């Protein structure tokens with residue numbers, strides 16, 4: 260196993276009686292990555308996460324987390340990996356500080372060390388003002404940030420978050436994504452599950468698309484777009500010119516498809532960002548370029564298209 | 574999980590963190606404050622009544638301190654009578670939401686994601702309950718000894734203190750049975766109210782119905798047909814054996830022998846067995862201890878069995894619930 264591999268699974272499978280929740284999963288997450296598991300409800304995301312943490316026993320297959328086997332070395336794994344569960348709860352009657360003290364003690368930290376780490380973790384997530392407030396008074400967004408502070412106490416190398424932005428308002432969600440980016444900047448590997456695609460797209464380096472217990476697609480958003488949508492980029496060209504313009508655009512290397520939604524509007528599906536080449540093609544064909552826009556492929560498109568295709572095939 | 578595999582590290586990692594957190598919760602909870610206040614009032618009331626009753630006999634009695642626990646003054650029953658009710662109640666109150674509470678607050682997943690085993694969590698919760706109970710009862714014990722000193726003006730003898738301390742230990746372990754029972758129900762029932770009701774139902778069963786059932790069973794299984802003494806004896810012995818299946822019987826017999834040194838035997842005594850014994854002469858402590866040892870180990874064994882049952886159920890429980 261390569262030194263920078265943080266999570267590696269081979270043929271990981273989980274059956275609940277005859278129901279297959281996770282089917283033969285091969286997953287690799289590297290150091291410093293933000294990896295997004297996405298998929299519809301019941302796809303098997305949570306089950307996968309629980310197996311990575313040794314909280315559920317796999318039916319078959321192998322997992323290594325930070326080079327350790329979570330089923331045999333659960334204490335070592337759990338002292339290095341932070342977990343933010345789907346339903347994140349705290350003791351409402353205790354203050355933020357008291358809640359985190361308990362976590363620190365369960366991790367075997369001494370009181371003075373715990374004190375330092377708690378204050379710095381709460382500052383990192385912007386909760387330094389409410390250290391002594393009971394958690395019962397916290398908003399959903401504050402609780403979620405407290406959850407991050409809670410896992411930071413153990414100075415984790417990897418943080419696993421299950422649906423971390425679920426139920427947050429757009430601003431709180433944006434703040435939270437900012438926290439994830441800072442974690443990445445601090446060298447922490449992050450695995451998160453979600454079905455909020457634009458958020459996954461905003462923070463994840465790579466994503467895996469889960470469907471019925473299988474990982475059906477994996478890669479960067481661009482790779483997925485290239486595979487599922489054909490072209491990874493959509494370029495809108497607005498130009499006046501001869502009828503041969505469409506043909507000229509089609510001939511540009513890297514262009515996958517050209518459509519003409521309007522009289523002067525051409526839409527190009529391309530493998531790369533081909534704006535300069537497209538502009539040159541218009542000019543060389545004797546046309547007049549009015550505007551040129553590139554549209555990033557969105558995970559939404561990938562997701563929708565993938566399930567449309569799946570629907571057709573079976 | 575994975576019983577068959579060798580697990581890394583000690584199953585008790587983090588045990589004391591759990592114990593201290595849970596004890597702090599117990600000692601500050603409104604529920605415990607109410608029960609502590611209730612126990613305190615009971616202790617003060619019954620012991621005060623007993624002390625005023627005993628004042629006349631101070632001179633003759635060797636075991637005044639013990640009498641404080643056992644003397645009833647109409648219309649009040651003795652302190653030990655109240656304790657037999659209060660201790661199960663306190664124990665149940667300490668544990669009925671131990672496990673399901675963590676699930677309902679959604680803290681279980683976060684808790685088990687820390688580097689501890691489930692063993693430490695469950696045992697920590699049990700120990701915290703037991704220690705809290707011990708703390709409450711020891712406070713009451715000290716209070717009663719203090720009241721005895723002030724009210725009767727006679728310092729207790731060494732054997733008396735030892736006997737009353739054994740009484741304290743027995744009471745804590747009796748509470749342990751109900752603690753373990755409530756813990757099991759807190760694992761099996763998702764609703765704390767259901768767990769509390771189920772625990773109280775079991776307690777009521779043994780307190781109210783078990784005696785009736787035992788009588789009926791004994792009459793049915795060992796009927797008295799022609800009225801021979803041996804028939805009565807057989808029926809009585811069966812009834813006694815059956816009634817000892819109840820932790821309440823074990824406890825009340827044990828504290829009877831501990832607090833009343835004149836008790837030379839528990840259960841049936843034939844005249845021939847009393848040969849050579851001086852009636853009414855107090856038994857030395859070690860012999861009283863020998864008398865109740867089966868009761869004590871019985872209480873501990875029931876606790877261990879219940880805890881083991883809870884442990885097995887808890888290990889199998891899905892973390893998502």
Ligand SMILES: Nc1ncnc2c1ncn2[C@@H]1O[C@H](COP(=O)(O)OP(=O)(O)OP(=O)(O)O)[C@@H](O)[C@H]1O
Nearest residue numbers: 275278280298299300301302303304305306307891
């Ligand atoms: N204890 C269990 N017993 C039986 N089936 C289960 C159990 N836990 C989960 N499942 C099933 O396994 C499948 C995968 O569940 P999982 O929770 O992993 O999905 P998910 O991708 O996290 O979904 P969601 O987006 O709803 O959280 C679901 O169909 C679920 O019904």
Ligand SMILES: [Mg+2]
Nearest residue numbers: 304305345421
């Ligand atoms: Mg889930």
